[in-house]
Amino acid sequence: MATFEPVIMKGIGEIDLTDIDIYERNGGFAGLRKALREMTPDSVTAEVTNSNLRGRGGAGFPTGRKWGFLPKDGRERYLVVNCDEAEPGTFKDRMLLEYTPLQIIEGIAIAAYAIGAEQAYIYIRGEFLEGSRTFRRALAAAASRNYLGERIAGTDFSLDLVVHRGAGAYICGEETAQLESIEGKRGEPRLKPPFPAIAGLYGMPTVVNNVETLCYVKQIIERGAQWFAKIGPEKSPGPKIMSVSGHVKKPGNYEIPLGIPARELIEEYAGGLLPGRTLKAFQPGGASSAALFAEDLDVAIDFDSLGAKRTMLGSGGFVVMDDTACMVNCARTLTRFFEHESCGQCTPCREGGQWVARMVARLEAGEGSDEDLRVLNTINNTITGTNLCPLGDSIMPFLASVLRRFPEEFAAHVAHGGCPLKQTPVGAA
Amino acid sequence: MTPERLARGQELIARYPQPQSALIPFLQYCQEQDGYVTLQAMKDAGELVGVTPGEVESIASFYTLLFKEPAGKHIIQVCRTLSCSLRGADELQSYIKRKLGIGHLESSADGRFYYEEVECLAACDRAPCLQHNLEFHYDVTPAAFDSLLEQWLTQPPQPAMPAE
Ligand SMILES: Cc1cc2nc3c(=O)[nH]c(=O)nc-3n(C[C@H](O)[C@H](O)[C@H](O)COP(=O)(O)O)c2cc1C
Ligand code: SF4
Numbered sequence: 001m002a003t004f005e006p007v008i009m010k011g012i013g014e015i016d017l018t019d020i021d022i023y024e025r026n027g028g029f030a031g032l033r034k035a036l037r038e039m040t041p042d043s044v045t046a047e048v049t050n051s052n053l054r055g056r057g058g059a060g061f062p063t064g065r066k067w068g069f070l071p072k073d074g075r076e077r078y079l080v081v082n083c084d085e086a087e088p089g090t091f092k093d094r095m096l097l098e099y100t101p102l103q104i105i106e107g108i109a110i111a112a113y114a115i116g117a118e119q120a121y122i123y124i125r126g127e128f129l130e131g132s133r134t135f136r137r138a139l140a141a142a143a144s145r146n147y148l149g150e151r152i153a154g155t156d157f158s159l160d161l162v163v164h165r166g167a168g169a170y171i172c173g174e175e176t177a178q179l180e181s182i183e184g185k186r187g188e189p190r191l192k193p194p195f196p197a198i199a200g201l202y203g204m205p206t207v208v209n210n211v212e213t214l215c216y217v218k219q220i221i222e223r224g225a226q227w228f229a230k231i232g233p234e235k236s237p238g239p240k241i242m243s244v245s246g247h248v249k250k251p252g253n254y255e256i257p258l259g260i261p262a263r264e265l266i267e268e269y270a271g272g273l274l275p276g277r278t279l280k281a282f283q284p285g286g287a288s289s290a291a292l293f294a295e296d297l298d299v300a301i302d303f304d305s306l307g308a309k310r311t312m313l314g315s316g317g318f319v320v321m322d323d324t325a326c327m328v329n330c331a332r333t334l335t336r337f338f339e340h341e342s343c344g345q346c347t348p349c350r351e352g353g354q355w356v357a358r359m360v361a362r363l364e365a366g367e368g369s370d371e372d373l374r375v376l377n378t379i380n381n382t383i384t385g386t387n388l389c390p391l392g393d394s395i396m397p398f399l400a401s402v403l404r405r406f407p408e409e410f411a412a413h414v415a416h417g418g419c420p421l422k423q424t425p426v427g428a429a
Numbered sequence: 430m431t432p433e434r435l436a437r438g439q440e441l442i443a444r445y446p447q448p449q450s451a452l453i454p455f456l457q458y459c460q461e462q463d464g465y466v467t468l469q470a471m472k473d474a475g476e477l478v479g480v481t482p483g484e485v486e487s488i489a490s491f492y493t494l495l496f497k498e499p500a501g502k503h504i505i506q507v508c509r510t511l512s513c514s515l516r517g518a519d520e521l522q523s524y525i526k527r528k529l530g531i532g533h534l535e536s537s538a539d540g541r542f543y544y545e546e547v548e549c550l551a552a553c554d555r556a557p558c559l560q561h562n563l564e565f566h567y568d569v570t571p572a573a574f575d576s577l578l579e580q581w582l583t584q585p586p587q588p589a590m591p592a593e
C-alpha cells in the first residue's frame with residue numbers, strides 16, 4: 001500500500017476543513033502567523049526559493065525565483081491566483097477549492113506578503129460554481145477573523161482578495177490570457193516579453209500562481225524549506241497531487257512524493273488496472289503531454305525524468321488507457337479539444353488544429369486514407385514551435401506519440417473502414 | 430438601464446481598479462436574470478464600463494458560458510473529453526440525445542432543454558459526468574440520468590446560469 005502521508009490533502013474526506021474552527025484546530029493559519037510575526041517578506045521568498053518548489057500549474061517554474069523577478073520600483077503589484085483548471089485529466093484544483101479553501105487563502109496571504117501585494121485576484125473557472133460558493137464563504141470567514149483585510153493579525157500588512165469567475169474558455173488558464181480576461185477583454189494570450197512580473201495585470205508587476213502551488217507555500221513556511229527539499233529528487237522536489245483517471249480501479253487524486261515510478265502510482269495508489277486488462281498507454285501530464293507506454297512504467301514521476309522521456313509532468317493529469325482503448329479514438333477526443341479551445345490568434349494553431357482534428361475524426365469514422373496518415377506523420381513541425389502560446393504546441397504531442405507507437409492501429413482504421421477494436425466495425429451493420 | 434442593474438454594476442466596478450473588469454461579471458449577472466445575454470444587457474454593459482456595443486459583443490462571444498440567445502431552462506452539459514470517453518461518455522451522450530430529442534448545441538422546441546457536449550469538467554475520476562445548470566453530477570449511467578431528469582422537472586425553477 002501507498003505509505004506517503006498526505007500534506008495538502010490531509011484531512012480531506014475525513015474532516016470538514018471548510019469550517020474555520022476545524023481548519024484552525026488542524027494547524028490552519030499557523031504558516032501565515034509565522035510569516036507575519038517572525039519573517040520579513042524577503043525571508044519568506046528566500047525560504048520558498050530554498051525549498052526548490054516548482055509551480056504546480058503546468059509549467060513547473062521555480063516559485064521563489066518567479067517572485068524575485070518583481071522589480072522593487074514602488075509600483076503597485078498584484079497576485080493573481082490561477083484556479084481555472086481545465087487541462088483534461090486534471091481535477092486537483094477543484095478538489096482543493098471545494099475541500100480546503102482556507103488553505104488556499106492562507107497560501108495567498110503568505111505569497112502576497114512576500115511579494116508586497118495588497119490586492120489579489122483568484123480566477124475561478126466558470127464551471128466551478130459550487131466551488132466558488134464554498135470559496136466565498138471561506139473568504140468571508142477568514143476576513144471575519146482578520147486573516148484577510150486591513151492590518152492582518154495586528155501587523156501593517158493588508159490584503160484584499162477578490163473572486164473573479166471565468167466564463168468558459170480553457171485558454172484563460174494561460175497566465176497572460178487570464179490577465180486579459182480579468183481586465184474584461186477576450187482571453188487572448190499576450191506576446192511575451194514583457195512578462196507579467198514587469199507588466200502584468202493593468203500593466204503592473206504581477207505574479208500568477210496556481211492554487212496547488214500556494215497550498216505548498218503555506219506548508220513550506222510552516223515546516224521549513226528543508227522539509228520540502230528533502231522529499232523526492234533534488235531538482236524537482238516535494239509532494240504533488242496526481243489526478244489519476246481512465247482505466248484504473250480507483251480513479252482519484254493522490255498526493256505522492258515526486259520521483260516514484262509510474263508503476264507505483266497506478267498499482268499502489270490507484271488500485272491497479274481493471275480485472276483482466278493490460279496497459280496500453282498513459283498520459284502523465286494532461287492532454288498536452290505525449291503518451292508513454294507499458295515499457296515506460298518505471299519512469300520516475302517528476303519534472304525532469306518525464307521531460308527526459310519527451311513528455312511532461314504538466315499539471316499532473318494522469319490518464320490510463322488499457323487494451324480496450326482505441327488510440328485513434330483517444331486522439332480524436334484530444335485533437336477536437338485543442339481545435340475547440342484555440343483562441344484563433346495564430347494560424348498554425350487555428351488552421352493546423354482544425355485540419356488535424358478533422359483528419360483524425362475522419363480516420364476514426366473509417367473514412368480516412370493513406371494520404372491522411374502520411375500528412376499526420378509529417379505535419380508535426382509545421383504546427384509545433386510556431387505559435388504565440390504553448391497551446392499550439394500541445395496539439396501534436398499525444399497524437400504523434402501514439403502514431404509512432406501504434407502505426408498499425410491507425411493503418412487498420414483505413415484498411416478496415418473503422419475501428420477493428422469495436423465489436424461491430426463502422427459500416428458493417 | 431434599470432436602477433437595480435446600475436447599482437449592481439457599480440458594486441462590481443468598485444472591486445477593480447479599472448471598470449472594464451466588471452464587464453463579464455455584469456453580463457453574468459444579467460444572464461442569471463434573463464436566461465441569456467440580451468442585446469439590452471450588452472448595451473447596458475457597454476454604457477456601464479465605457480466600451481462600444483460592438484466590443485461588448487466581440488468580448489462576450491469569446492466565452493462559451495455566455496449565451497447569446499435563449500438556451501433553455503435546463504442547461505445540460507455532458508463531458509466529452511478523454512477520461513469520460515474512456516468510461517462511457519459516448520453511450521451516455523447518445524442516450525440523452527435520444528431521450529430529449531435534441532442534438533449537440535440544440536434547444537428543445539418548448540424551450541425547456543438545452544444540450545451541449547463540453548470539454549473536461551475536472552471531474553474525470555467520477556466519469557462520465559455532466560453539469561445541469563452548473564451543478565455537477567457524477568458517474569452518470571443512463572438509468573441515473575432518468576432519475577435526475579425526473580428530479581429536475583419537479584424541483585422549483587432556478588436560474589440556468591447562476592452568476593455567483
Ligand atoms: C493553454 C494553457 C492553459 C493553462 N491552464 C492553466 C490552469 O488551468 N491552471 C494553472 O494554474 N495554470 C495553467 N497554465 C499555466 C499558467 O500559464 C501558469 O504557468 C501558471 O498558472 C503559473 O503558476 P505556477 O507557477 O504556480 O504553476 C496554463 C498554460 C497554458 C499554456
Ligand atoms: S497558440 Fe493557439 S491558443 Fe495560443 S495564442 Fe496562438 S492561437 Fe491562441
Ligand code: FES
Pocket residue numbers: 088089090508509510511512513514548549550551552553554556558
Ligand atoms: S474528461 Fe470528463 S471530466 Fe475530465
